[in-house]
Structure formats: structure tokens, C-alpha cells
Amino acid sequence: MPEDGIDLKARDDIMRFQEMEHLLGLFLDLGVTKVRITGGEPFVRKGLPEFLxxxxxxxxxxxxxxxxNAYFTEDAVQLFQKIKMDSINISLDSLNREVFYKITRRDDFEKVWSNIKKFLxxxxxxKLNMVVIKxxxxxxxxxFAELAKNSKVEIRFIEQMPFNGGHFSNDILSAEEIILILQNAYPSMMEFFKMSSTARIFEIPGFKGRLGIIAGHSRTFCSTCSRLRLTPEGILKICLYDHGSVNLKDMLRSGRSDQEIKTAIKDAVSKRAKDGFESEQRTLQKIHFSKNKLSMAQIGG
Incomplete structure (x- = not known):
């Protein structure tokens, strides 16, 4: 979160739950089978349990x-066990209270950790997502890796991406450097191949859980990425690094037919860049912006 916060959107500027349900139905018709609810923080929005x-x-x-971020999840465990919830990804960047506060600007480590233990x-x-900040x-x-020793949890180490709110160093610890640190600590660590995954998965003999490395900055997984992103404003992003292809919320509200919306989605996907670097360059050619002032709190984790 940027130090001075972010500009809040007016209620009419973001999708209503009914609109999200409608658009999800169209994506399912086009072959999508998996959905991830992200944010910001999904639980700040009233009505999320009913939507799920x-x-x-x-x-x-x-x-x-x-x-x-597991802050509002005290009562979520029972809900998640009732629906076809495939995975819970929890953002946790430090196990140290002071560092947690420095990163999140919230002195709530104990509360978050208590909620995480309920899920475990x-x-x-x-899956615990740790953005590694040099x-x-x-x-x-x-x-963090030691947490996977006695718990069936996947600890995922993520390269710091250029959407850090503008308050941390741009000196990136690469995925390869993270792997080297882990290999030195666990010489018997072995890679486990998983098709179409954005993470490289590793197993350590004797560990109940696994480790994952996500090269979000290096973008080495682009050739196998099949993800689409729909922002709260209804903008379809084919890549995290692009500026957005088309506003599906506006199409829906202007009375465009389902077929027209599906065609717009397929057209956007057909123009996908070869990787995140090309997406970023296309964006920079269209608009002038400082990516380091953007935050995952604005574009979704």
C-alpha cells in the first residue's frame, strides 16, 4: 500500500456482484474453469460470502x-469448507512483528497469524505468499521454508514486482537467487514439475509441505501462463503488466449483447503479447505512468 494511500473508487465505478456473476458465466461459456477472487483484500467488501x-x-x-491477507477471516473457515474452494492464498511477507508492520503499515501480526493457524x-x-524484498x-x-516441515502448506516465494507502492528498493532478489539460498539450506531439495503453473515447485524429503518460487519480475513463466484478470472496474487484463484491453463492465451496462462481449474477450486474448516484457512496452507506448507508484492494492494480487 502506498504511504499516502490510494484513490478510492466510487461505488458506481466498480462492478456489482450481479455483473461479476454475469461475466463469470460468459467466461465459463468460453472455456474458463477456474476463478480466483483477489483484491486488494476481498473481505473488505460486504456480501463476499454470499457471492462465493x-x-x-x-x-x-x-x-x-x-x-x-487473513485479517478478516476469523469466520471464513467454515464457509470455505462448504464450497468447492480449491486453495486459499494468504499474503504474509514476514514472521517478525516489526517487519510485518513496516511492510503492511498495520500492527496486526498476531491477529493475522492466529487466523492463518486456523486454516492450517x-x-x-x-498457500502462504511471501514477496521477497531485498x-x-x-x-x-x-x-518461511521451515513452516512447510510439519504442515501441509505451500510456501511461495515471489520476486518483488514493480508494483510496490513506491516505497521499497528496486534492487530485486531474483528467483534464481532465492532458489540458491534454499538449495544451500536444503541440499536434497528437488523440483516437482507442474504443468501450466506460474510457480516452480520444490519438495524437500521429510517435509509435509512444498515450496514454490514465482518469477513475477523475471517473467520466465509467460509462455505457459493462461490467466486472465478482471479488475474491480471491469477492465480485462490479459497480462498483469498490460494497461487493460477492454472494459467489460461498460459493455454490459451499455446493453451490449453477451455474444458481443464474448467476441471482445476472444479478440483481446488473440492479441496477447508474447510475454510480460512486451505487454509492459505496449503499455508504456500508450500512456505515461510511473509503475513504481502503482500497488497490488490497486491492480489485484
Whole structure:
């Protein structure tokens, strides 16, 4: 989160739940089978549990996934166990209270960690996402890996991306450097190949959980990425680094037909850049902006 916060959107500028349900139905018709609810923080929006229950009834939807900071999830465990929740991704960048505060600007580590432990006691697939920030929390890499020793959890180390709110160093600790740190600590660590995954997955003999490395800045997974992103404003992004292809909310509200919206989606996908670097260059050619002032709180985790 940028130090001075972000500009809040007016209610009419973001999609209503009914609009999200409608658009999800169109994506399912086009072959999408998996959805992830992200943010910002999904649980700040009233009505989220009811929305999850509603889309759980879509027959073509094979899995629902959610990314959260675990701050508002005290009562979410029972809900997630009732629906076809495939995985819970929890953003946690430090196990140290002071560092947690420095990164999140919230002195709530104990509350968040308490909620995370509730999830770890369930049969739900839990993934902890740690964005590795050089000089801030990179000394905790092995501490995080140790969490997978006795818990069936996937610890995912993510390269710091250029959407950091403008308040951290741009000196990136690369995915390869993160892997080297882990290999030095765990010489028997082995890579586990997983098709179409944005993460490189590793297993350590004797560990109940696994480790994942996501090269979000290096963008080495672009050739296998099949993800689409729909922002709260209804803008379809074919890549995290692009400026957005088409506003589906506006098309919906202007009375465009379902077929017209599907055609717009297919047209946008057909023009996908070869990788995140090309997407970024296309964006820079269209508009002038400082990406380092953008935040995942604005474009979604």
C-alpha cells in the first residue's frame, strides 16, 4: 500500500456482484474453469460470502480460489469448507512483528497469524505468499521454508514486482537467487514439475509441505501462463503488466449483447503479447505512468 494511500473508487465505478456473476458465466461459456477472487483484500467488501456461495452453484466452475491477507477471516473457515474452494492464498511477507508492520503499515501480526493457524488445521489447500524484498525480509526465507516441515502448506516465494507502492528498493532478489539460498539450506531439495503453473515447485524429503518460487519480475513463466484478470472496474487484463484491453463492465451496462462481449474477450486474448516484457512496452507506448507508484492494492494480487 502506498504511504499516502490510494484513490478510492466510487461505488458506481466498480462492478456489482450481479455483473461479476454475469461475466463469470460468459467466461465459463468460453472455456474458463477456474476463478480466483483477489483484491486488494476481498473481505473488505460486504456480501463476499454470499457471492462465493452463489458462484459455487455454477456447474462449469471446477474450482474457486481466493487470495487474502487473513485479517478478516476469523469466520471464513467454515464457509470455505462448504464450497468447492480449491486453495486459499494468504499474503504474509514476514514472521517478525516489526517487519510485518513496516511492510503492511498495520500492527496486526498476531491477529493475522492466529487466523492463518486456523486454516492450517483444516484440510483446505493453503498457500502462504511471501514477496521477497531485498534488505527487508530476505533473511527470513529459510524461516518461511521451515513452516512447510510439519504442515501441509505451500510456501511461495515471489520476486518483488514493480508494483510496490513506491516505497521499497528496486534492487530485486531474483528467483534464481532465492532458489540458491534454499538449495544451500536444503541440499536434497528437488523440483516437482507442474504443468501450466506460474510457480516452480520444490519438495524437500521429510517435509509435509512444498515450496514454490514465482518469477513475477523475471517473467520466465509467460509462455505457459493462461490467466486472465478482471479488475474491480471491469477492465480485462490479459497480462498483469498490460494497461487493460477492454472494459467489460461498460459493455454490459451499455446493453451490449453477451455474444458481443464474448467476441471482445476472444479478440483481446488473440492479441496477447508474447510475454510480460512486451505487454509492459505496449503499455508504456500508450500512456505515461510511473509503475513504481502503482500497488497490488490497486491492480489485484
Amino acid at each position: 456461495i452463489k458462484i459455487n452453484q455454477y456447474e462449469k466452475l471446477e474450482s474457486i480460489n481466493l487470495t487474502t 488445521l483444516t484440510d483446505l489447500t493453503v 534488505g527487508i525480509n530476505d533473511n527470513e526465507i529459510v524461516d
